[in-house]
Amino acid sequence: MYWHACQKHQEQRHYEDWNDSWQRIGAQGLPGDLTWEEFMAAHSGRRQNIANTRPLELMTRSGGSLLLPRAYAELLDRWEQVTEDLVVQARTCSRCRAQGPRWGAWRTPSPLGYVTLCPPCSGATFQRYTGHLRGVLYESARTRSTRADGYLCRLCSEARAAAWDHCHDHGHVRGPLCGSCNTYEGKSLPPSFLTNQEGAALHLLECRGCLERRTLPARYHAALARMHVEATERHIIRSRRCKHMPWIEHVELAHGAYRFELSCWWHKATWTKDVTVAETAGLVREFVDQALAGEQAGAAVPAPRRPASDTTVQALRPPRT
Known part of the structure; x- marks a missing residue:
């Protein structure tokens, strides 16, 4: 209902007039200006259910109220109630009985199945990784003889580790990670991992190859170039620089440069921006240097910033009107 109310609100107004009025219950007893007839028409033929039942077919309207069978x-x-009981059971620490996050962030695997352990209990149960495998190859006998599940996850520091994370470019061990963090590093979008995961850059630099070369794995290069373009690139509209962040629709590496196709939804403008491999290497090195400097200073690692040598916005195709 709220989604349909939001859609109706946005379709009837210019984007500059959008607000949160669609979230409030209106005169029809539904969010915003949504009517029951519009909502039912939008859902005709759909097989949506709650607990394997279809509530819309059971609803009746009486005056300003919607009624359901008792x-x-x-x-x-x-x-x-059954669902809530299961959630409470899954979020309760099996040792100290503390209540954890609702969505099972304290769940950790064990030889007997999943258990719930709060961060203090996990820290007391599993040892912290101190970098004793730094520089060791993932395929070495030393790594195979050391179990990762005896350690606390190096990234979240809340769950038992499940595997040794390693750099696929250089083959060196980076540290023990729980299943969630290991999957997040390997399968998430690189910009998401770099910006949303605390300590992500320093974890990647646990690879001796990356550290010595002041670089990151190759799949993060395009991500840093993209983050740089998002932060700095704007098109020109009526001799002024647009204030909105562009949408990057595509990126490809061709002829020694990452080519980004950008568009501005507000002004229907499209253009391209090239970041050469050499420029990208400079952005990566700058990001690594900031991460290492932040580690030495004990501060948070800053997000990639615009370098002093950055050029002005390229000449653009005239925006479509």
Whole structure:
């Protein structure tokens, strides 16, 4: 309902007039200006359900109220209570009985299955990694003889580690990670990992090859170039620099440069921006130097910033009107 109310709100107004009025219950008893007829028409033919039932087919309208059969309401109440009991059980630390986050962030694997351990209990149960495998190859006998699940996850410091994370470019061990953090590093979008995961850059630099070369794995190079373009690139509209961040639709490496296709939704403008491999290497090295300087100073690692040598905005195609 809220999604449809938001869509109706935005379709009837210019984007500069958008606000949060669609979130408030309106005169029809639904969010915003949404009417029951519009909502039912939008859902005709869809097979959406709650607890394997279809509530829309059971709803009736009486005046300004929506009514459900009493037996169905009781079914939903029982279903909600069972779900809540399972959530409480899954979020309760099995040792100190502390209540953790609702969505199971304290869940950790064990030889007998998943258990819930709060960060203090995990820290007391599993040892912290101190870098004793730094510089060791992942395929070495030394790594194979050392179990990762005896350590605390190096990134989140809350769950038991499940595997030795390693650099696929140089083959060196980076540290023990839990299943969630290991999957996040390997399968998430590189910009997301670099900006949302605390300590991400320093973890990647646990690879001796990356550290000595002052670089990051190759899959992060395009990400840093993209973050740089998002932060610095704007098109010109009526002799002024647009204030909106552009949308990057595509990136490819061709002829020694990363080519980004950008568009501005507000002004229907499209253009391209090239960042050469040499420029990207400079951005990567600057990011690494900032990360190492932040580690020495004990401060948070800053996000990639615009270098002093950055050029002005390229000549653009005239925006479509």
